[in-house]
Amino acid sequence: xxxxxxxxxxxxxxxxxxxxxxxxxxxxxxxxxxxxxxxxxxxxxxxxxxxxxxxxxxxxxxxxxxxxxxxxxxxxxxxxxxxxxxxxxxxxxxxxxxxxxxxxxx
Amino acid sequence: xxxxxxxxxxxxxxxxxxxxxxxxxxxxxxxxxxxxxxxxxxxxxxxxxxxxxxxxxxxxxxxxxxxxxxxxxxxxxxxxxxxxxxxxxxxxxxxxxxxxxxxxxx
DNA sequence: GAAACGCTTGGCAATATTGCCAAGCGAAAA
DNA sequence: TTTTCGCTTGGCAATATTGCCAAGCGTTTC
Numbered sequence: 120x121x122x123x124x125x126x127x128x129x130x131x132x133x134x135x136x137x138x139x140x141x142x143x144x145x146x147x148x149x150x151x152x153x154x155x156x157x158x159x160x161x162x163x164x165x166x167x168x169x170x171x172x173x174x175x176x177x178x179x180x181x182x183x184x185x186x187x188x189x190x191x192x193x194x195x196x197x198x199x200x201x202x203x204x205x206x207x208x209x210x211x212x213x214x215x216x217x218x219x220x221x222x223x224x225x
Numbered sequence: 226x227x228x229x230x231x232x233x234x235x236x237x238x239x240x241x242x243x244x245x246x247x248x249x250x251x252x253x254x255x256x257x258x259x260x261x262x263x264x265x266x267x268x269x270x271x272x273x274x275x276x277x278x279x280x281x282x283x284x285x286x287x288x289x290x291x292x293x294x295x296x297x298x299x300x301x302x303x304x305x306x307x308x309x310x311x312x313x314x315x316x317x318x319x320x321x322x323x324x325x326x327x328x329x330x331x
Numbered sequence: 332g333a334a335a336c337g338c339t340t341g342g343c344a345a346t347a348t349t350g351c352c353a354a355g356c357g358a359a360a361a
Numbered sequence: 362t363t364t365t366c367g368c369t370t371g372g373c374a375a376t377a378t379t380g381c382c383a384a385g386c387g388t389t390t391c
Contacts, residue, residue, distance in 0.1 A: 126257065131250035134318050137325075138248035143379085144237035147244070151232065160338060173380050175339055185325040194337055194389060202324045204317070211314040212240050218308045219243075219291040249349085266368060279350050281369055300359060300367055 140184030141205075145169065146177050149198075153187060154206050159195035246290030247311075251275065252283050255304075259293060260312050265301035 126134075141147060145167050152158055152166055164174045178198055181187045188201040200206075232240075247253060251273050258264055258272055270280045284304055287293045294307040306312075 126254075128250065128254075131253045131257075133322060134253050134315070135248055135250040137318060137321060138244055138253070139378095142241055142244035142248045144234065144241040147237045147240050148232075148234075151237075170381055171338070172340080172382080175337095176380080179339080185329060186321075191338090191388090196338060201328060202321050204320050204324050208314070208317040208321060209240070211310070211317045212243060214310050215243060215292075215308050215314060216239060218310050222307060223291060245348095276351055277368070278352080278370080281367095282350080285369080297358085297368095300365095302368060 137184055137186075140180055140186060141208075143177070145174075146181055147209075149174075149177060149181065150186065150200065150205060151209070153198060153200045154203070157190075157197045157199035159197050161195065163198070243290055243292075246286055246292060247314075249283070251280075252287055253315075255280075255283060255287065256292065256306065256311060257315070259304060259306045260309070263296075263303040263305035265303050267301065269304070 141150065148166060149163050152163060160171065160174055160178065163178070164171050167174050167177075178187065178189070182189060182198075186200070186202055186205060187198050189196050189198045191197075247256065254272060255269055258269060266277065266280055266284065269284070270277050273280050273283075284293065284295070288295060288304075292306070292308055292311060293304050295302050295304045297303075
């Protein structure tokens with residue numbers, strides 16, 4: 120996508136696909152945790168407090184969106200951020216939340 | 226949310242709610258259009274190419290999420306961004322897309 | 332080889348999202 | 362007042378998402 124041109128419908132769809140992949144509290148938590156380093160599925164499961172299969176599916180979804188990558192080492196599969204700049208994203212998100220809540224009266 | 230503390234489950238849920246509100250191509254397009262100034266529902270409908278009622282529901286959703294506000298003037302209802310910093314968000318999003326697609330081999 | 336481990340996948344039910352049509356509603360125009 | 366305009370809402374069907382259990386699968390350990 121060339122940024123000096125107006126975004127096309129396809130651009131908005133591509134953006135929306137990534138947004139959707141991130142638009143879940145558990146997946147946001149996983150991204151945040153992976154920002155501290157690679158983790159195996161079990162590690163993430165312990166934080167997420169849901170079924171291991173559920174965690175695995177969330178991770179597949181993030182992988183399909185290109186946000187994480189995995190590597191099998193020994194018995195475990197380790198996941199890590201593939202696109203670390205996704206973290207800047209969170210700062211923007213928190214700015215939006217803060218700005219909104221200030222308007223609303225905290 | 227105090228940023229020097231680790232995010233809680235509620236923080237992730239609050240973030241996810243905003244992400245979900247934005248995670249739709251039509252709504253992303255609307256936000257982008259509103260970044261150029263206020264628009265009435267009809268204006269947005271012409272760009273979105275879907276039913277007026279659909280546009281109206283997308284706008285309600287964005288309003289509930291605190292992203293836009295509306296004002297009735299004359300016959301029309303004008304919408305505008307309530308939290309302009311949501312635009313920074315798009316820059317981050319595009320960085321993520323660009324970084325990912327570079328890794329994938331464009 | 333057999334068993335255990337770590338994870339993924341299939342299947343399914345519950346829930347949420349999407350988008351249309353039709354109806355409603357308040358303000359403005361006639 | 363009646364009609365029109367601009368938009369919102371109700372209702373609904375189609376589709377997508379979510380999360381569990383159970384089963385499967387490849388390694389590793391025994």
